[in-house]
Amino acid sequence: MTKFLRTSLLLQFFVLIFVFCNLVHECKPNTQPNESTLQDENINQLHIGLQVTNYPIHQVISRIFYFFLKNVLNYTNVHLIPIETTFNEWEIFENIRRHATKPTISIINMYVRMNYSEKLPEKVSFAGHSIGPGHYGWIVPISNIWIDNLTHQSLSFNIFKNISNTHYDQYVIDKNKLKELTHFPCVVHFNNPNCDGFKCVTILAEFENDTGFIKKELIEMGLFVNVIWLGNNFKKTIKNLITEYAQNYPFGYKRIIILHWVPSDIFYDKTNFTEIIIPKCEFIESFKKSGCKYENTSILKYYSTNLESDSRIQHALHSFYLRDEDVEYICKDLETYKQNMSLDLYNSVASHWLSNNTYYYRKWIKMEPPINLFIGGIFPLNISKSGYENLFNVSRSAASAINKNESILPGYNLKILASNGQCQSNMVLKSFIHYYTRPNMLGILGPACSETVEPIVGLGKYMNLIVMSYSAESVNLVNSKSYPYFFRTIGSDLIFIGAYLEIMKIFDWSRVSILYENEAVEYITNLKRNLKYRNFTLVKNIKINTNCKPTDIKENLQNLNQARSKIIIANLHFPTAARTICEAFKLKMTQQYGCRGTD
Incomplete structure (x- = not known):
């Protein structure tokens, strides 16, 4: 009965169409990811391991794919595998390759910062981009800076080569503030030899193992810049500094510089920060040596070749891609959910994105060839009466619109067939019997004339075949008990x-x-x-x-x-x-x- 009611509603929706579709399976994670190193040698079933670093966006997109595999594709043995934060792609590849030698463990990494290369280690495969590109930048928060003061000259990289530059002092942090910043435990302070005897600018960064490349650049390029890596205190300290500078230097006479990846959970809204204008890598030998960190770098997906035989995972991996607006959405959620310490931050953000993007992530599901469903149209094709001429074309257009909307009949392809009823009972009955014997026939659209409808709706009651008329006005067809499978989109003469x-x-x-x-x-x-x-x-x-x-x-x-x-x-x-x-x-x-x- 449910199938019948769905079919009836969709027919009324566009005069001719029947509903035969399943509800979209919503992803509502109810289990916490098992962060495991998978060292059980007795496992006899394929396990999928998603590598995660402590980088927040890496954590979230890996969990999005984790929940998708578990709750949508119904894979049971999926694990999150913590690894040390490293952006050396060859270390990541070696980790994937090493696990690939164990036939029960297949590794996926959804976040590898590197530009595409055809040279890959054995047993490692490429699956495309996961999000848009990013880069390291010398970031300048602008909440306290007048737009008029954000000139090209005040953001020039050359400022830091000359301590006499007009804008140099704007970026120098007060001695007392420097002392305050360096008293935290685990803070690493790089004193640039170029700064001996000079008052230098200080760049603030998060972890030395992420951005230690800057040390050689500063020395080789003769820049008067020191670095402080704030470690785990980074986010809180930066947030407080931005607020403090906005209050103490309301016109932007003093600025701070932050070395960080963009976009990130801290810097994603471009209206809140700008960047020092760094020269192109091709012109600076020091930048080339460190791998052109300030140029846009792709975020790619790699996986163990063990998974190549699984077509569903293959399709999901290659289809997975989060747009820039998705990344911004995730970053905002990270900030929002961070306020509630009782929640598992990364799981909550990943679940929230999935619950609000059902239509989008359905594209990651490999679809089998669509099943054809048919509606048998009975039209007066030889009658030129106004209103009858384009019935068949309109019906096909409606079916086409439904086929293009993947949320209505996913996995199915709706087709409209046509026969000429000529408003004659014998021709209509012949068409009805022909359609009834055809597989995957949802129902009949038509006929046009009331006198030809009554015989077939009587048969439809016993054949469980819906008849939907677009112009039969006969009063005799009003009784739904006598004709339970008859519907029309025009009222009776009554x-x-x-x-x-x-x-x-x-x-x-x-x-x-x-x-x-x-x-x-x-x-x-x-x-x-x-x-x-x-x-x-x-x-x-x-x-x-x-x-x-x-x-x-x-x-x-x-x-x-x-x-x-x-x-x-x-x-x-x-x-x-x-x-x-x-x-x-x-x-x-x-x-x-x-x-x-x-x-």
Whole structure:
């Protein structure tokens, strides 16, 4: 019954379509990742290990993929494997290769900072980019700096080659503040030999093993700059310094410089910081030696070749990519969730992103070739009546729109078939039987004419086949108990009766006549009953045979004219309706001569 109701709702959605789709499986992680080094040699089932460093974005994107594998693809043996933070790609490759020699452990690293290279160690494979590129920068917070003061000259790299430069003192940190910064445990202070006897600028950084490359650069390039690595106190200290500088130096006369990766969980909103303008790597030999750290560097995915035989993981790995807006979203969440110490920070942020990006991560699921579903259209293809000409084309357009929206019928391809019912019962019944015998037939769209619908909706009840009509107005089809599988997107003729009576009341019309064709008997019975109940006078009640001759129509109209009937309700179908209007015009029984009619 559920499948039937879904089908019915989708048909009504665009006149013809039936629902046959499963609800999207939502990812709601309910287990905490098992951070394990996987040293159990007795494991006899494939395990997937996601390497993670202590870098926050690496932690989050690895957990996003972890939860996706566990809760969407239903892999059970997935683990997070902590490794030391290193951005030496060859160390990472060696780690992956070493695990690949154990057939039960397959390693994935979702965050490797390097530009693509075709040279890879044995048993290591490339899976594309995971997020957009990043780079190291000399970052200058701008919350306390007037825009007018952010000139090209005040951000020049050459400032730090000349202590006499106009802007040099802006970046020098006060001695007392330096003493305060260096009293923390585990703080590393690099005293540049170039600074002996000089007052130097100090750059603040996080961990020496991440950014120690700067030491040789400063010495070789003759820069008057020292470095302090703040370690675990980095984030809190930087946040306090930015606030303090904004209060004490409201016009930006003093600035701090921070060496850090961009984008990161600290620096992701470009409206809050700018960067020292660093020369291109190709022109600076020292930059080349340290690997061009200030140039944009790709963030890539690598994995053990053990996984190449698993097509689902292959597809997911190669499809996984987070846009810049996703990274910014994650960074903001890291800041928000950090306030609640009771939550597991990285798991919470990863789960939150997944719960809000169901449609996006469904692209990581390998889809089998879509299954074709059919709707059997019965159209009056040979009838040029207005409204019938484009029915088939409109139906195909609707199906095309549904196929393009992957959230409606994922895994299925909806097709509209067409047959010419010609508004003839025998042709409609033939089409109905043909469609019924076809596999994956969801239902019938049509036919157009009421008199051809009744026979097939009776059969549909016993064949469990839905019939959805776009123009059958017959009153006989109203009973849903008799026709439980029949639906239509147009009301029956009964809905017009109330409107007719209200119009007649407003214009103070008390006398009315009726013209109708054979199949409208039940409608006319209801109309007559309502006219009598509302005290209207039924002057004439004339039945016209379908496909009658113009002479017969003329004779009926003359009878109405002789009875001085000016208000006429006509329930007629094309072409009888067109012939009737034509004869009425000839007899001067149209509106300009005082007659009123409705069809």
